[in-house]
Structure formats: structure tokens, C-alpha cells
Amino acid sequence: MPPVHRSVVYGWLRHDKKFPHVWCPGCGLGILLGSLLRALSQSGLDKNQVVLVSGIGCSGRLPVYVDVGSVHTTHGRALTFATGIKLAKPELTVITVMGDGDATAIGGNHLIHAARRNLDIKTVIINNQTYGMTGGQYSPTTPLGAKATTAPYGHIEPSFDISALSATAGASFVARSTVYHVTQLDQLLGQLIAKPGFGVVEVLSPCHTNFGRQNRLGSQIDMMLEFKKRGVRMERWQKLAPGERQGRYPLGVLVDRQQQSFDDSYQAMAERAAALRREKQP
Amino acid sequence: MARQRARLLQGNEAISLGALAAGCNFFAGYPITPASEITEIMSRELPALGHPFIQMEDEIASLGACIGASLAGKKAMTATSGPGFSLMQENLGYAAIAEVPLVLVNVMRGGPSTGLPTNVAQGDVQQARWGTHGDHPAIVLCPATVGQCFDLAVLAFNWAERFRTPVILLSDEVVAHMREKVALPAPEDVEVIERRQPTVPPDWYVPYKTDGSLIPRLASLGQGYRYHVTGLVHDERGFPTRRPDEVEPFYARLFGKISRHFSDLERVRAFELEDAEVVFIAYGCTARAAQAAVRIGREKGLKLGMLQLLTLWPFPRRPVEEALSGRRLALVPELNMGQISREVKRVNNGRTQVLRHGKMDGNMITPDELLNRLREVK
Ligand SMILES: Cc1ncc(C[n+]2csc(CCOP(=O)(O)OP(=O)(O)O)c2C)c(N)n1
Ligand code: SF4
Numbered sequence: 001m002p003p004v005h006r007s008v009v010y011g012w013l014r015h016d017k018k019f020p021h022v023w024c025p026g027c028g029l030g031i032l033l034g035s036l037l038r039a040l041s042q043s044g045l046d047k048n049q050v051v052l053v054s055g056i057g058c059s060g061r062l063p064v065y066v067d068v069g070s071v072h073t074t075h076g077r078a079l080t081f082a083t084g085i086k087l088a089k090p091e092l093t094v095i096t097v098m099g100d101g102d103a104t105a106i107g108g109n110h111l112i113h114a115a116r117r118n119l120d121i122k123t124v125i126i127n128n129q130t131y132g133m134t135g136g137q138y139s140p141t142t143p144l145g146a147k148a149t150t151a152p153y154g155h156i157e158p159s160f161d162i163s164a165l166s167a168t169a170g171a172s173f174v175a176r177s178t179v180y181h182v183t184q185l186d187q188l189l190g191q192l193i194a195k196p197g198f199g200v201v202e203v204l205s206p207c208h209t210n211f212g213r214q215n216r217l218g219s220q221i222d223m224m225l226e227f228k229k230r231g232v233r234m235e236r237w238q239k240l241a242p243g244e245r246q247g248r249y250p251l252g253v254l255v256d257r258q259q260q261s262f263d264d265s266y267q268a269m270a271e272r273a274a275a276l277r278r279e280k281q282p
Numbered sequence: 283m284a285r286q287r288a289r290l291l292q293g294n295e296a297i298s299l300g301a302l303a304a305g306c307n308f309f310a311g312y313p314i315t316p317a318s319e320i321t322e323i324m325s326r327e328l329p330a331l332g333h334p335f336i337q338m339e340d341e342i343a344s345l346g347a348c349i350g351a352s353l354a355g356k357k358a359m360t361a362t363s364g365p366g367f368s369l370m371q372e373n374l375g376y377a378a379i380a381e382v383p384l385v386l387v388n389v390m391r392g393g394p395s396t397g398l399p400t401n402v403a404q405g406d407v408q409q410a411r412w413g414t415h416g417d418h419p420a421i422v423l424c425p426a427t428v429g430q431c432f433d434l435a436v437l438a439f440n441w442a443e444r445f446r447t448p449v450i451l452l453s454d455e456v457v458a459h460m461r462e463k464v465a466l467p468a469p470e471d472v473e474v475i476e477r478r479q480p481t482v483p484p485d486w487y488v489p490y491k492t493d494g495s496l497i498p499r500l501a502s503l504g505q506g507y508r509y510h511v512t513g514l515v516h517d518e519r520g521f522p523t524r525r526p527d528e529v530e531p532f533y534a535r536l537f538g539k540i541s542r543h544f545s546d547l548e549r550v551r552a553f554e555l556e557d558a559e560v561v562f563i564a565y566g567c568t569a570r571a572a573q574a575a576v577r578i579g580r581e582k583g584l585k586l587g588m589l590q591l592l593t594l595w596p597f598p599r600r601p602v603e604e605a606l607s608g609r610r611l612a613l614v615p616e617l618n619m620g621q622i623s624r625e626v627k628r629v630n631n632g633r634t635q636v637l638r639h640g641k642m643d644g645n646m647i648t649p650d651e652l653l654n655r656l657r658e659v660k
């Protein structure tokens with residue numbers, strides 16, 4: 001991807017929104033925002049044709065900073081609002097931004113059904129392994145044994161793999177990256193936006209304020225370096241022996257498949273229905 | 283007004299036809315007795331008209347999809363019953379605070395929980411008013427006949443668009459499944475109100491700034507007006523705010539846009555009320571029993587009358603006050619333990635004696651039951 005000039009990024013930033021933003025200094029969400037702005041400015045899309053939809057959480061505050069139609073919905077329900085928007089105006093590019101709790105706890109049902117349905121919605125899930133906004137309680141992606149404000153004795157539940165979950169549920173495109181791997185993240189978000197059907201990009205991001213502090217993971221920079229250490233690009237991942245995969249995770253495109261999208265199926269069904277109507281009442 | 287040829291229709295059918303006549307072009311729902319017919323009819327009609335229909339994974343998702351579609355310019359509706367209505371409450375509050383027009387049909391059945399899933403009840407009257415958290419205005423309409431199902435469905439859409447607010451159509455199992463012969467108005471005679479759109483160019487657009495009407499002109503998503511919609515209290519530009527000097531006027535406007543139209547919103551129907559000594563204040567299927575009791579009583583020389591509440595919320599205070607004045611007795615029959623009678627008592631203020639007649643056995647109140655009750659009171 002060619003370097004993107006700053007002014008291009010600023011073109012998609014919402015200028016009438018007051019800054020500074022709401023996030024803690026050093027939070028990965030700012031990096032993701034930058035990535036998304038760059039991917040959007042490279043997408044060739046018209047700002048008026050893009051809608052950004054989020055749930056509730058630190059991640060839910062992201063769309064307000066982007067100069068598109070933005071909808072900050074209820075906790076876990078971004079995909080339901082997005083479904084209505086996309087069905088109402090199929091010509092729009094609808095992107096949702098959700099946290100790990102948002103997308104896989106309270107909104108888990110919507111995630112699997114959106115993936116199964118394969119309506120053309122582009123989904124970015126910020127996985128910081130915690131409920132950032134509410135003070136570091138455990139989420140469905142909090143690792144076994146980790147501390148959380150609601151797991152003071154260590155977390156006893158196994159965690160979800162968001163990408164694997166999305167893939168199994170039927171998403172057309174699934175990718176994972178981190179806010180450390182920014183160049184890759186820019187590219188994957190670009191691919192997500194271009195890909196028809198339901199797509200998910202899982203973005204690992206540090207919440208040093210809550211998850212980091214409780215688990216003595218150091219600064220946000222230390223947490224970013226962990227992403228560097230543990231994240232393995234897909235091409236290399238495939239060559240790793242099972243033993244070498246321990247404690248690490250693949251980054252890059254995990255699933256990319258052609259499937260009939262709900263949009264196309266609906267169009268075809270509506271045409272059949274209209275034809276039947278015309279036959280009945282000539 | 284020109285009428286179509288009379289047809290035998292079910293209440294749920296009439297709601298669907300009313301919605302379509304009012305321009306409903308989006309439906310998202312989840313099946314539940316006794317509202318499923320509406321979802322089924324919409325699944326048949328909307329695709330054939332080229333509009334979206336979707337059965338979502340639950341009622342939370344259904345209302346979420348309706349809000350999204352409405353923000354994108356559609357006239358959206360969902361239909362449910364008690365358990366699903368409870369699931370919708372959070373997003374209903376979102377629609378109220380973000381001022382998203384839509385119609386929510388709740389066909390009441392016996393509750394709480396799965397209760398009496400195939401029986402009639404009127405237990406959601408207060409849920410329709412106060413079900414979502416936080417204080418907010420509410421508009422709730424309640425039909426008693428198949429014809430009213432159609433008319434109130436049209437009115438619900440018109441008010442949703444006019445006031446930019448969710449409107450609840452509160453039906454019940456009896457009205458929903460009952461069949462009556464009705465002559466619907468000709469399509470061209472149905473008055474349809476469309477939401478007001480911004481007239482200024484996008485650069486000048488301030489989404490929640492209002493003129494004298496207190497009702498914002500919200501552009502549809504994808505129309506060239508890029509703005510922010512949120513469930514947080516927001517300033518005129520739609521951005522979250524906690525400044526008291528912005529929060530207070532926000533709530534004042536949210537309530538004011540409805541309360542200044544109370545006299546128009548408080549719809550009632552009087553039956554033999556003029557010289558009545560005893561008045562029934564009734565709504566939904568129960569109004570049918572009350573009306574029959576009035577007729578039977580009148581034949582026997584009893585001066586009975588009825589005020590049917592077509593609007594339950596805002597509570598039709600003035601019409602009810604008038605209906606109570608100068609009567610010997612007011613009886614409020616309802617299929618709950620007093621959800622509307624407490625409102626009637628609240629506004630009565632010594633005008634007359636108000637008694638409730640609550641019934642919760644899964645069946646309708648009969649006219650005889652009401653006449654017997656009057657005999658006991660005497
Ligand atoms: C229905 C409901 N339940 C609970 C909350 C409180 N709440 C707000 S954000 C949040 C969790 C956020 O975690 P996540 O989705 O991972 O987002 P993050 O803040 O970590 O980005 C919770 C529980 C809420 N707003 N609504
Ligand atoms: S609490 Fe965590 S996720 Fe939220 S802004 Fe702070 S660092 Fe980021």
C-alpha cells in the first residue's frame with residue numbers, strides 16, 4: 001500500500017467533533033481509528049455512502065470521530081441496527097465497530113446470525129480481552145487464569161477465539177491483526193471494506209488501564225511488544241509445528257470465500273415474489 | 283370517504299393492511315403468539331412490493347433493525363407479544379431518545395413470563411408506558427375492533443413520523459384473532475404523513491436544532507447529510523453532552539414536542555354518554571363487553587354509557603375528567619388488577635365513585651358480568 005498523506009486521513013476525520021477524544025492516553029483505539037481512516041480514504045468510497053455503526057464500550061466511541069453517517073447504538077446491538085440500515089439502503093457501505101464484550105457476550109447471538117446470514121456488513125471487533133469502559137471486568141475473551149475486577153482469584157472460564165467463531169458461523173471474510181501491526185491492519189481493513197458479504201477483522205488492542213494493570217503487563221508499549229512476539233503471520237503460522245504454536249496466534253487473512261450474500265438472495269426472492277403477484281393479478 | 287367492498291378480516295390482518303396503507307416499507311420481527319400473523323403477512327407482502335422483510339434472531343434484534351431502517355428513511359414496524367415486548371424495552375428507549383420514528387405492535391396475552399400464552403389479557407398497559415428505563419414520553423394506541431386496528435395502525439405511523447418518536451399499538455389476543463366484516467377506506471382516502479426532511483444544504487445542517495415545532499428534521503442516512511446518532515444525551519449537533527445547560531433543554535424539548543399536542547393525541551370514543559348515570563371507562567377487547575352492557579342495560583331502562591380510550595398514553599385526562607363529571611358511578615373493566623383504573627382514580631379528584639373491575643382468568647369480561655357487578659354496587 002502506498003504511503004497515505006496526512007491530509008487524506010484528515011479528510012475522513014470529523015472536523016466539527018471536539019477533541020481530545022475520550023480514550024486513555026496510549027489506548028490502542030486511537031491507532032485503530034487511524035488505520036480505519038487510512039483504509040477508508042484508500043477505498044475510493046464516497047463519504048456520503050458510508051455508515052459507521054457501533055455498540056457501547058470504549059470501542060463504541062470510535063464512529064463519532066469519522067466524517068460519515070455514524071450511529072452509536074445500544075450495548076451489543078450494533079449488528080442489528082446495521083442490518084436494518086443495510087436492508088433499507090443496500091447501496092450503502094455499512095461498517096460496524098464493536099468491542100469483544102459487545103460483539104461476543106451481549107451481542108454474541110447477533111454476531112453468529114449476521115455471519116450465518118451473510119448480509120454485506122463489514123465488522124471490526126476490537127479485542128482488548130476485557131470490559132474496558134466499565135472498569136476491567138472479564139469478557140468472553142479474557143484468558144483463563146487472568147485477573148479481572150470480577151475475577152479477583154483468576155479467571156476460571158475458557159475464552160472465545162473471535163475469528164474462529166466468526167469463521168465457523170459462516171462469515172465470508174475473517175482476518176486478525178493487532179494495533180502493533182499497523183501496516184497489515186491498514187491492508188486488512190481495506191480488504192474487509194472491498195469484500196462483499198459478512199466480514200470480520202479482529203483487532204487485538206491493549207487496555208493497559210484495566211487489563212494491563214490488573215495483570216501486571218506493564219505499559220501499553222510492553223503490551224504492544226507482546227503482540228509483536230505472539231502474533232505470527234499466516235504464511236509463517238502454516239509452517240509452525242503444533243508445539244511452536246503454543247501461546248501464539250495467526251495474523252492475516254484466515255478466511256476468504258465466495259458465498260451468495262443475503263443481499264443477492266433477497267433481491268432474487270423479491271423478484272420471484274413480484275412475478276408471482278403479477279401472475280395472480282394480471 | 284370512499285370505502286372498499288366489505289371484507290371479513292382478522293384484527294392482525296387489519297393492522298398489517300393499515301400499516302401498508304400508511305406506507306410501511308420495512309418489517310423486522312420474531313414470531314410469537316398472538317402476533318405471528320402480522321409477521322407472516324408482512325413476509326408475504328413486503329418482498330412482493332420490493333421492500334425488506336426479515337425475521338431476526340430475537341426481539342432485541344428486531345427492534346434494532348427497525349431503528350436502523352428508519353434512520354435510513356424507511357417506515358418500519360415490528361410486532362410482538364409480552365415476552366418479546368420486554369426484550370424490546372432497551373431499544374425502545376433508544377428510539378425515544380434518538381427520536382427515531384417506528385411502530386411497535388404489542389398484542390397482549392397472559393403474563394408475566396409465558397403466563398397464558400394463548401389467552402387474552404391487558405397486563406402490558408403500564409409496561410407500554412414505563413417499560414423502558416429513564417423518563418420519556420410515550421404514545422400508545424389501543425384498538426377494540428378490526429376497523430380500529432386498521433385506522434390506528436395508520437394513525438400510529440402518521441404520529442411516529444410527525445412527532446419523530448416510536449408509537450406503540452397495544453392490541454390484545456381477542457382483537458387480534460377476532461374476525462369482523464369491515465369496509466376499509468379506499469387507499470387514496472388514507473391520509474399519510476411523511477417525516478419532514480431538512481431543507482438546508484448539508485453544510486448548514488444542525489441535526490437536532492429545531493424550529494418552533496420542537497421536532498428535528500432528521501435526514502436519512504446516505505442522503506448527503508453526515509451526522510451522528512447516539513443514545514447518549516446529545517447537543518443540537520448530535521454529539522454527546524453532559525453540560526446541564528444542554529441536557530436540561532434536551533429533555534424539555536423531548537417531552538415538550540409531545541405534551542404540547544396532548545389535546546390532539548388524547549383520542550377517545552363516546553358511546554351513549556350524554557345522559558349516562560353510570561359510565562364505563564374501557565379499552566381494547568374489554569370495551570366491546572362494556573358497549574354490549576350499555577346496550578343491554580339501556581333496553582332495561584338503565585342509563586349506562588361508555589368512554590372508550592383509543593389513546594392509552596398520554597392518558598386522556600381531559601376527556602376522562604369530562605366523562606366522570608356528574609355521574610353516579612364509573613366502572614373500569616380491564617384484564618389486569620387495575621392498570622388503567624388507577625389512572626382514572628388519579629384524575630377523578632372527587633368527581634364520582636370509581637371502581638375497578640379486574641379479571642385475570644384468561645378470559646374476556648362478559649356484558650352480564652358487568653351488569654351483575656352494577657347490581658351488586660347498588
Ligand atoms: C445492556 C447493558 N449492559 C451493560 C452495560 C454496561 N457496559 C457498558 S460498556 C460494557 C462492556 C464493554 O466492553 P467491550 O464491549 O469489550 O468494549 P471495550 O470498552 O472494552 O472497548 C458494559 C458491560 C450497558 N451499557 N448496557
Ligand atoms: S479503558 Fe482501556 S480500552 Fe478503554 S480507553 Fe482506556 S485503555 Fe482504552
Ligand SMILES: [Mg+2]
Nearest residue numbers: 099100130132
Ligand atoms: Mg473490550
